[in-house]
Structure formats: structure tokens, C-alpha cells
Amino acid sequence: MIPFDKNRSYRRFYEEVEIPESELLKMIDAARLSPSSRNIQPIKYFISAERGLNEKIFKTLAWAGYLKDWDGPCEGERPSAYIIQLHDKVIAPGYSCDHGITAQSILLQAVDSGFGGCIIASVKREELAQIIGLGERYDIIQVIALGKPKEIVVIDEIKDNDYKYWRESSGTHHVPKRGLDELIVGLKSGK
Numbered sequence: 272m273i274p275f276d277k278n279r280s281y282r283r284f285y286e287e288v289e290i291p292e293s294e295l296l297k298m299i300d301a302a303r304l305s306p307s308s309r310n311i312q313p314i315k316y317f318i319s320a321e322r323g324l325n326e327k328i329f330k331t332l333a334w335a336g337y338l339k340d341w342d343g344p345c346e347g348e349r350p351s352a353y354i355i356q357l358h359d360k361v362i363a364p365g366y367s368c369d370h371g372i373t374a375q376s377i378l379l380q381a382v383d384s385g386f387g388g389c390i391i392a393s394v395k396r397e398e399l400a401q402i403i404g405l406g407e408r409y410d411i412i413q414v415i416a417l418g419k420p421k422e423i424v425v426i427d428e429i430k431d432n433d434y435k436y437w438r439e440s441s442g443t444h445h446v447p448k449r450g451l452d453e454l455i456v457g458l459k460s461g462k
Contacts, residue, residue: 278378279426279446281387282335283348284418290320290352294384298354298417301380308367314412315359317403320352327402328353332414333393337435350388350416355399357409370412377415387420429453 295318302316319325329350334343344350354377358366374390381388392413399411422444429447436446 273379273383275379277382277387278375279387279420279424279444280389281418281420281422281424282389282416282444283344283420283422283442284350284387284416285421286344286347286349286351286418288351288419290386290417290419292320294381294386295320295352295354295417297384298377298380301376302373305369305372305376307369307372311363312369313359313363313366314369314373315357315409317355317357317405318352319355319403324402325350325353328355328399328414331395331399331402332391332416334391335436336393338438341438348421349418351418354415354417355403356412356415357405358412359409361408366412374413374415381417385419386417388415388417390415 299316299318302314303312307313319328326349329343332343335341356370356374358370378388378390390413394411394414396411399405399414400409405411422442424444424446427445427447429449434447434449436444438444
């Protein structure tokens, strides 16, 4: 069964739990098999599961914008791997919505394998491109932080249109979601 109910944005991990290369490749394979606008498939991936490189990547990312007093996971709770989504400009001038589709496929595969992650679009792209030795052919789209989740994420129903996630002092992370009845504009069914 697809683990939609466990696919959350996890931001704290058991950093010492490594993700095997075979699992990272399964995540990329899930992305590879995903739909692509016009089937052009212009997204490529840079994978890091090496601690020293991960530390450098970490410093280029901004974490959890709504948590103003939190600069991101502390040492020991940081991701054990990253997948950086890249736009291959030689294949196509744009990538439509492919980055979202493939990121979701990566995260679903991660959760299915006992891991979790967070899509991070707030990235110091030029700095990160230098760190990973990226050439002119590629642009960084976003980064997917991955690891064994070390936090509890609870889904709450949105009240008074307050959609901002928040964290209890115990560390439990709360994410408000709109109810299904609020999302459906019309339903016509023969049943």
C-alpha cells in the first residue's frame, strides 16, 4: 500500500542511520518512472550520502520558515543523505511541474523503505553549485533532505484558516491540513 499517511515533511533525523546506496537508487528509480510533462524528462539528480559533503550541503539550506526561533536540525539530527534535483537545460528550457511529481515519488519511496524527507526550495544555489562542482549545463531546482525520521508529525485540521505548522515544546510537530469537505468544489457521481 502506498504510504500517503506517513509521507510528511520530516526535518529531524537519526543522523547516524545511513541510507544504503541501493535505497537511494530505488528513490531515483521511482522518480525516473514518474510522469513527465511531454515525457521530456529534463530532471537529473545529484546524490550525497557522505558525511563531509552533507555538512557542506546543510549550510546552504534554510529550514522551516514558520519556526522563527529554529535554524534547522542540530548535529546528530541532520539528514544522512540528500538528493539534489537538477534541471538539465540541454534537454529542455524548462521542466514544468516535473520537479514536484518526481520529488513526491522520491519521498513516497523513502517512506516505503522506512525513511522520510523534506523538500527544501530555499537554497543558496550558487554556493551549492560550487560545492558539488556543477557545470553550466545544470541548474539546481531544490534539495530533498533524507534520513530516518526522529520526530513525530501530527496532522491537525485547519481552524480559522491558520495553515502555519508549529512545534510543541516536547518536539512534536503539528501540520494543519484542510478537511476533505473544504477541498471538494463539486462531486457528481452515479452512486
